[in-house]
Amino acid sequence: MTIPALELNDGNSIPQLGYGVFKVPADETERAVSQALEIGYRHIDTAAIYGNEEGVGAAIASSGIARDELFITTKLWNDRHHDEEPRAAIAESLTKLGLEKVDLYLVHWPTPAKDDYVHAFAKLVELREAGLTRSIGVSNFLVPHLERVVDETGVVPAVNQIELHPAYQQRDVVAWSDEHGIRTEAWGPLGQGKYDLFGTPAVADAAAAHGVTPAQAVLRWHLQKGIIVFPKSVRAERLRENLDVFGFTLTDAEVAAIDALDPLDGSGRVGSHPDEVN
Numbered sequence: 001m002t003i004p005a006l007e008l009n010d011g012n013s014i015p016q017l018g019y020g021v022f023k024v025p026a027d028e029t030e031r032a033v034s035q036a037l038e039i040g041y042r043h044i045d046t047a048a049i050y051g052n053e054e055g056v057g058a059a060i061a062s063s064g065i066a067r068d069e070l071f072i073t074t075k076l077w078n079d080r081h082h083d084e085e086p087r088a089a090i091a092e093s094l095t096k097l098g099l100e101k102v103d104l105y106l107v108h109w110p111t112p113a114k115d116d117y118v119h120a121f122a123k124l125v126e127l128r129e130a131g132l133t134r135s136i137g138v139s140n141f142l143v144p145h146l147e148r149v150v151d152e153t154g155v156v157p158a159v160n161q162i163e164l165h166p167a168y169q170q171r172d173v174v175a176w177s178d179e180h181g182i183r184t185e186a187w188g189p190l191g192q193g194k195y196d197l198f199g200t201p202a203v204a205d206a207a208a209a210h211g212v213t214p215a216q217a218v219l220r221w222h223l224q225k226g227i228i229v230f231p232k233s234v235r236a237e238r239l240r241e242n243l244d245v246f247g248f249t250l251t252d253a254e255v256a257a258i259d260a261l262d263p264l265d266g267s268g269r270v271g272s273h274p275d276e277v278n
Contacts (some may be wrong), residue, residue: 003042004246006228008158009181012135014104015071016223017243018043020187020230021052029055030062032234037063039239045161045185045230046097047075047108048089053096061098072099075108075139078278081120090132105133106161110145113278117145118152125155135159139187140274143176150180161185164227166203166218166261167195167268178226185228187271190218194270202257210248219245221258 005013019036021029021044029052033044037059046056053074060070074097080089090105105124110117117138124136137159138149150156160177162170164186174184191197198204198214207217215231219242222229231242250258262268 015043018230033059057098073104086123
């Protein structure tokens with residue numbers, strides 16, 4: 001199975017569907033990632049704070065897959081934005097991952113109360129220039145955060161990874177990113193099971209119409225909107241299901257019906273607000 005790749009604003013490309021290891025226990029990560037790689041995933045998304053980079057690294061090392069066939073993302077945690085900490089942090093992540101460089105390194109949260117995210121991103125520019133990461137980006141950034149980063153560093157992030165699912169689509173952030181050539185990645189693409197997404201008629205009807213599961217219908221919705229997505233599961237059956245989303249296409253009406261699930265008042269958020277994570 002060929003997973004489509006999207007071009008980033010720095011000329012690199014990224015598989016549009018990957019495997020996220022958020023909340024995968026450290027002692028299960030090697031098995032889970034190895035399983036994902038066997039099934040066909042090539043894009044793995046982790047973070048220093050997840051505590052499972054070693055397991056990801058072990059799975060990569062034992063996979064036998066050529067490094068240039070893999071896309072590995074990790075992230076800079078909030079207490080390491082200052083001074084030269086980003087360089088020390090990526091060095092630690094690379095050691096745990098067993099890699100010379102990652103494909104994408106992200107500032108995990110803007111932590112606006114500390115007002116150090118512009119410095120952190122400027123340091124990521126240096127890390128890219130030093131060859132420690134191929135691409136750089138941010139995560140959980142809102143439009144004001146993105147504007148400051150671009151205005152003050154002169155560098156446009158390749159990616160912004162945000163909470164995004166049918167009940168919370170962050171249209172203003174996505175529109176700003178699209179306008180400036182920033183790819184949007186969705187974390188929690190299925191709403192993390194915190195509301196009855198699969199029971200909504202828009203999702204249930206689309207799934208029934210194409211003979212797929214509600215989860216597959218929602219993942220397909222993301223893909224058709226140009227979003228990069230990495231659902232999380234530790235079950236082989238679900239991993240295969242999440243990857244089997246390229247054999248059907250939602251109609252414009254089905255996409256519009258799922259679009260309409262967003263109340264637009266922010267009440268659909270299931271995760272933390274970026275202004276409150278410091």
